[in-house]
Amino acid sequence: MEISAIENSYLKHGTKYKGILGWLTSTDHKRIGLMYMYAIMIFFLVGGLLGGLMRLELFRPGQDYITAQTYNAVFTVHGVIMIFLVVIPGLAAVFGNILMPIMIGARDVAFPKLNLFSFYIYIFGAILAISSQFLGKGAPDTGWTFYAPYSTDTNTNVVAAVLAAFVLGFSSILTGLNFIVTIHRMRAPGMTWFKMPLFPWSLYATAWIQLLATPIVGITLLMIIAERWFKIGFFDPNLGGDPILFQHLFWIYSHPAVYIMILPAMGVITEIIPTFSQKRVFGYKAIVFSSVAIAAVGYLVWGHHMYTAGMSVTARWFFSLLTFIVAVPSAIKVFNWISTMYKGSINLQPPFFFTMAFIFNFMIGGLTGLVLGSLATDIHVHDTAFVVAHFHYIIFGGMGFAFLAAIHYWFPKIYGRMYNNKLANTSCALIFGGFTLLYFPQFIIGLQGMPRRYFDYLPKYEWGQVFSFFGAIVLGIGILIMLINLFKSARKGKIASSNPWGGKTLEWTIASPPTVENFEEIPIITEGPYEYK
Amino acid sequence: MEQEHQHITSYRTYAIVLTALLFLTAITVFVTWFDLEALTIVVAMAIACVKVTIVISYFMHVKHDKLVFKLMVGMVFILILVIFLILFSDYLFR
Amino acid sequence: MENSITHTEHRDDTASKMGMWLFIFTELLLFGGLFIVYSVYRSKYTADFHVAANQLNTFIGTVNTVILLVSSMTVAMSVTALRTGNKGLTLKLLATTIFFAFLFLVNKYFEWGLKFEHHLYPGSELMLTLKRGELLFFGLYFFMTGLHALHIIVGMILLIVIYRKIQTGRITKDDNVLLENGGLYWHLVDLIWIFLFPLLYLIS
Incomplete structure (x- = not known):
């Protein structure tokens, strides 16, 4: 493979326009995916800096750098950016767009123009979200959850932030719609449902959640706006409304949203492990069904965010039961990953290290989730730093590490070049170490009673906050090293072969980077996706 | 690309479907003249569900999809x- | 399979229709959220809801129901007409549908106008003096019928665009999925009204 592969690729050829305009008007799924990736990286850095700011404030008890009101605004913006702009579109819009059509043997998604359209809706929503910080009477201070009745009372600029979430939800819906139709209609001839690779499978399950859960939060957010503008009082107790109903409606979307984040992450991990073990994935159908089961049951467990909100006892134990049930398919996946590695010929490369870190973090995040899911213990740890730690172990430790694993896995396919292995391993170690140092102490001080979203605390929690602060610094350095490595390699790295890891799925059968058309001829599929010898 | 055969519903079927829907509408308005108490909502929703099923199956062609x-x-x-x-x-x- | 460099534009009607259906599902769930809110407050304030619903005009509601049902039939028939190659009839049926849509909006205008005249509108002083359950009922009434009317307007625009495309020959006997999708959207508007009508107008 020489430079010519890059010259012939989608990176150089696209629409009739050249340069940046050629990217902005491109309906090529690979270009759209990359545009999402660059946008998400920028927002991730912004959100991460805000997180760092909170860590700085919490370094010592008492007020040091920012006021309580600013702190409230900072954690709200951190949440809105990270949830709606980074992790929800994260894997699906980036790697789903770039790789899903290739993995099922298609030339593009079913509706390429709609795909570009949803990217622009995303950008529009992002602009709204950012501008909500500067326009009106101050940045929103409700937390990313917009709980009523505070969100309908506060004078800050809630409407813009709420509208941003609504618009971003619409973008997410259209991406999901596109993926479902693509997977139904455009699989290569011979690729039956059970010959489809597992990353597309996880995207398929995710797409259904995006499609069926997002509208509920959409209408809820519209009701918040109606309440602010027209005093309709859907959620205001003074006007007869019920604030708990808001929590119900909000979590009917926002809990499944967690699965929108983690399901594609599991899909990525399921792709990486067979490649680096050179072994057929263990229990293909079990993984498929567990994805579908997580999507289905995960839709119905929203109430476990509301144990202390005043729900009926019946509802509480029912939600707790369902929460424990949804842990089963998640555990099935972990067992399958471990079993796939068993007796495989393991190839220790950066993507595999990130994958190991994912499994480790996901185990901790998942098991602490059960602590929160059981009624009695949740009363104790509800709204403490324990929840913060659990949440970040799933979202960052899980979805975030899967994202990094995916970048390192598909990097040679996307850019046709290879990164520096040593630097990649160093950054992986630093990110993992920093992450652990940052969030693990939060479990402990959370159990001791440190509340979440507080900008001040008792001196007995100081040791944990100090650890977390230094963890955040290590984490930041790790991310910086990784970004430098990736950006340098994308332009000047060694030319990569078309299949550097010895993968078996379709994306490894074509040139790196792919041509605009992906396949010269659509392949005809006769066997399953992971037929290693 | 092969084009799937398209089912063509006759005008007559549509006319019959509309008649049925209008008839159900008449019933659902008619029953409100009687006080069925708790049953009011049950009857109204049951009729609405029947109507929706008809619309989805015939007007929206799901029956032949x-x-x-x-x-x-x-x-x-x-x-x-x-x-x-x-x-x-x-x-x-x- | 041809080896062309450009993206091959192949037509897949089933894919388009599936896309439309998926979009319809999101709309159903959007209104589903509202129906959830309605049912919760109705179970909490049953008596207030009955009193408030009494003030809605059942006659106008029924007329609008009939209008939507008939227009649903005409748009369904227009698909049949196009598939049997009768372009003239297709256009006439579509025009009828669009006319009915307009009629629905006119009715809605008068219905809302009357409420506004009686100082019953979201945020009015009279509204805030009502019982909590009645206040919620009227809030829901305006929100739900308003959102529904918005969908009527969108559907109307969609049908007008489709009308133009049939006129200019961009939708034909053999390539009619756009008309079918427009029809599906119009039926969705009808579906939602089928639930809205008894819940708002017929519970007194």
């Missing part, structure tokens, strides 16, 4: 029903 469309539509309505049931496990037992 591929199986996958039937499954999807069914799934969505079941999902909405399940959400209601779970939500009311809170409100009915408070």
Whole structure:
């Protein structure tokens, strides 16, 4: 493979326009995916800096750098950016767009123009979200959850932030719609449902959640706006409304949203492990069904965010039961990953290290989730730093590490070049170490009673906050090293072969980077996706 | 690309369907003249469900569509029903 | 399979229709959220809801129901007409549908106008003096019928665009999925009204 592969690729050829305009008007799924990736990286850095700011404030008890009101605004913006702009579109819009059509043997998604359209809706929503910080009477201070009745009372600029979430939800819906139709209609001839690779499978399950859960939060957010503008009082107790109903409606979307984040992450991990073990994935159908089961049951467990909100006892134990049930398919996946590695010929490369870190973090995040899911213990740890730690172990430790694993896995396919292995391993170690140092102490001080979203605390929690602060610094350095490595390699790295890891799925059968058309001829599929010898 | 055969519904079928729908509308208005108390909402919703089924099967052609469309539509309505049931496990037992 | 460099534009009607259906599902769930809110407050304030619903005009509601049902039939028939190659009839049926849509909006205008005249509108002083359940009922009434009317307007625009495309020959006997999708959207508007009508107008 020489430079010519890059010259012939989608990176150089696209629409009739050249340069940046050629990217902005491109309906090529690979270009759209990359545009999402660059946008998400920028927002991730912004959100991460805000997180760092909170860590700085919490370094010592008492007020040091920012006021309580600013702190409230900072954690709200951190949440809105990270949830709606980074992790929800994260894997699906980036790697789903770039790789899903290739993995099922298609030339593009079913509706390429709609795909570009949803990217622009995303950008529009992002602009709204950012501008909500500067326009009106101050940045929103409700937390990313917009709980009523505070969100309908506060004078800050809630409407813009709420509208941003609504618009971003619409973008997410259209991406999901596109993926479902693509997977139904455009699989290569011979690729039956059970010959489809597992990353597309996880995207398929995710797409259904995006499609069926997002509208509920959409209408809820519209009701918040109606309440602010027209005093309709859907959620205001003074006007007869019920604030708990808001929590119900909000979590009917926002809990499944967690699965929108983690399901594609599991899909990525399921792709990486067979490649680096050179072994057929263990229990293909079990993984498929567990994805579908997580999507289905995960839709119905929203109430476990509301144990202390005043729900009926019946509802509480029912939600707790369902929460424990949804842990089963998640555990099935972990067992399958471990079993796939068993007796495989393991190839220790950066993507595999990130994958190991994912499994480790996901185990901790998942098991602490059960602590929160059981009624009695949740009363104790509800709204403490324990929840913060659990949440970040799933979202960052899980979805975030899967994202990094995916970048390192598909990097040679996307850019046709290879990164520096040593630097990649160093950054992986630093990110993992920093992450652990940052969030693990939060479990402990959370159990001791440190509340979440507080900008001040008792001196007995100081040791944990100090650890977390230094963890955040290590984490930041790790991310910086990784970004430098990736950006340098994308332009000047060694030319990569078309299949550097010895993968078996379709994306490894074509040139790196792919041509605009992906396949010269659509392949005809006769066997399953992971037929290693 | 092969084009699937398109089912063409006759004008007559549509006319019959409309008559049925109008008839059901008349019934649902008519029953409100009687005081059925708690049953009012049950009857109204039952009739609405029948009407919706008719519209989906005939006007929206799901009856003659591929199986996958039937499954999807069914799934969505079941999902909405399940959400209601779970939500009311809170409100009915408070 | 041809080896062309450009993206091959192949037509897949089933894919387009599936896309439309998926979009319809999101709309159903959007209104589903509202129906959830309605049912919760109705179970909490049953008596207030009955009193408030009494003030809605059942006659106008029924007329609008009939209008939507008939227009649903005409748009369904227009698909049949196009598939049997009768372009003239297709256009006439579509025009009828669009006319009915307009009629629905006119009715809605008068219905809302009357409420506004009686100082019953979201945020009015009279509204805030009502009982909590009645206040919620009227809030829901305006929100739900308003959102529904918005969908009527969108559907109307969609049908007008489709009308133009049939006129200029961009939708034909053999390539009619756009008309079918427009029809599906119009039926969705009808579906939602089928639930809205008894819940708002017929519970007194």
